[in-house]
Amino acid sequence: MAKEYRHSVSLDRDRCKGCTHCLRRCPVEAIRIHDGKARINSNRCIDCGVCIDVCPHKAKKATSDKLADIKRFKYTVALPAPSLYGQFDNLDDIDYVLQGLLDLGFDDVYEVSRAAEVVSGLTRIYLSRDDIEKPVISSACPVIVRLISLRYPYLCENILPIQPPVDIAAHRARERALEKHPELTSEDIGIVFISPCPAKVSYIKNGSDGKKSDIDLVLSMSDIYFDLLDVMKMELSSEPISHTGMIGVSWASTGGEASALFNDKYLAADGIENVIRVLEQIDNGNFPYLEFIELNACNGGCVGGMMTVENPYIAKARLQTLKRYLPVSENWDFRDDSNAEIPEKYLSGPVEYAPVSALSSNMSEAMAKMSRIQEIHKMLPDIDCGFCGSPTCYCFAEDVVKGSADISECIFMLREKMQKAAKEEQHEDQ
Ligand code: SF4
Ligand code: SF4
Structure with missing residues (x-):
């Protein structure tokens, strides 16, 4: 099961x-x-x-988890998503934010944007292969991956089989903590992701490929924003903390991941309704000339996540300014080597199709239910009023056939039934 x-x-x-x-x-x-x-x-x-x-x-x-939960660990590493940098006005150096996280009580920070630059290099290698299903669809937004796994069986194979940046960042952060502090065990270390959206919280809490995530806690960006603002002194330590370039920071908004592939055969879309339209088209075989599809459920990309505080377009504009001070990338681990093998530890398992709307595992039973749905749907007014508690008349017909709704919950059907009963009564009285 x-x-x-x-x-x-x-x-x-x-x-x-x-x-x-x-x-x-x-x-x-x-x-x-x-x-x-x-x-x-x-x-x-x-x-x-x-x-x-x-x-x-x-x-x-x-x-999401709370900042106080970090006390459960002897040593904690914060993993800030790059969208965090777009939440602050006049930020000209990422280190102000990273130093703020250390001042909040974290022992170390590892930027997710560093891992994003690694994923960009690995994706360039993957795209150079001839034996893969194209267009390749980004695996970074968990909403998209889950949506495909529930609705688009033929697109599961198109999902990039490389771990998203947050997983690679977590893995590297733990390795670095253990190297720096051999006296610690893995259980002593708390890896704490600062998330822009609820989908990433769910993704992490569910683990991937049947394994528990390397991330121990997930904090909401909006929950820690004011604490962080309070401790950000706009003073820098002598040693640079950030190791991110423009590429990593660009992942925070739509088009950033795709443009880092240095390949113009891509499409980048955001907003869940647009994304569903794009997926329908890819499923229908459109866009065969494209190599890469970047899809973000939130408007504007991760900067539009439900757990951010700033308007996504303002955050994007701020990141634009911030990028002016950055090198192209600080993590060229997999640069220009199209023949390189992608290390196993960065690969993710296949995405499996898990249909939610299957009517029955028995084909003839499923067909019978389907024709019953069509019959009921024809009887309904098809105005999607929502009074029955289902979003559309078609969904209501489905719910009736699946046994989770009763036809009399449709006020139009109920009215019809009552009128019919009244007429019959009248007829009997005459
Ligand atoms: S709108 Fe709410 S219930 Fe529907 S998929 Fe999104 S989070 Fe889930
Ligand atoms: S039915 Fe209305 S009040 Fe209830 S969760 Fe939905 S939007 Fe909110």
């Missing part, structure tokens, strides 16, 4: 008013309203965070 996916997006039932805002906007139809309260279908949810954004009653929330 497949392991249940742990989500960081959840509902506060007491706050929920059943207003249907989230029901209408969830891009994967994961929400239903029952008894006046929203309910998230865990098998369908991709942790995109759209429902958090649109809920007027703050009934949807994203969970």
Whole structure:
């Protein structure tokens, strides 16, 4: 049996008013309203965070660890996502942020953007191979990877089989901590990712390739922002801390990952609705001339994550300015060597298709259910009013056939039934 996916997006039932805002906007139809309260279908949810954004009653929330949790470890390493640098005004040196993290209590920092530069080099090597499925789709946004695994069986093979930067950063950070401090055990070390979005929290909490993640805690960027701002003194230590160039920082916004491939046969899209449209087109065989597809669920890329504090476009503009002071890259580990082998430790396992909408494992039963769905759908008004608690009339028909809704929950069907009953009664009285 497949392991249940742990989500960081959840509902506060007491706050929920059943207003249907989230029901209408969830891009994967994961929400239903029952008894006046929203309910998230865990098998369908991709942790995109759209429902958090649109809920007027703050009934949807994203969970993450707290800064105080770092005390559980003898030695902690912070892994800041590059989008963190775009949250601060007038930042002309990344070290102000990194020094701030050390002053907050971390013993070391390892920038995710460093690992991103390594992934850019490895992706260039991967793309030079002739035996791979193209276009290759980035594996960096966990919303996209989960979406493909649930809905697009033929695209699973196109996902880049290289670990996302956050995993490589975590691995390297732990190795460095153990090297610097041989007296510590791996359990003494806490690797702490500072995340821009709930999807990365879920991704890390679920582990990958059947293994526990190397990351022990995930903090929300918005949770630590003010603490960090308080300790950032705008004074620098004599030794540089950052080892990131323009390439690594560019990963924070859309197009950054793709442009680091030095190959113009790419497409970069953001925003979950646009991304779904692009995936539909790739699934239909469009874009055969493209080599790489970068897709980000959030508007503007990771700078638009639900756990950031700044408007994504302002954050992007700030990063633009910050990049002026940086070299192209500080991590050329896999430069210009298209024949190099990708080290095994950086590879990720295949993405497996895990359908959520299968009606039955028995083909004839599935066909029968499908035609029942079509029949019920034809009877419905097809106005997607949401009063029944399903996002569309088609979803409602599906829910009825799957047994999770009753046809009388459609107010139009109920009205029709009542009118019919009244007529029959009248007829009997005459
Ligand atoms: S948007 Fe969804 S979670 Fe928020 S109050 Fe309305 S139904 Fe409840
Ligand atoms: S997080 Fe996204 S996929 Fe999950 S219920 Fe909310 S809107 Fe739907």
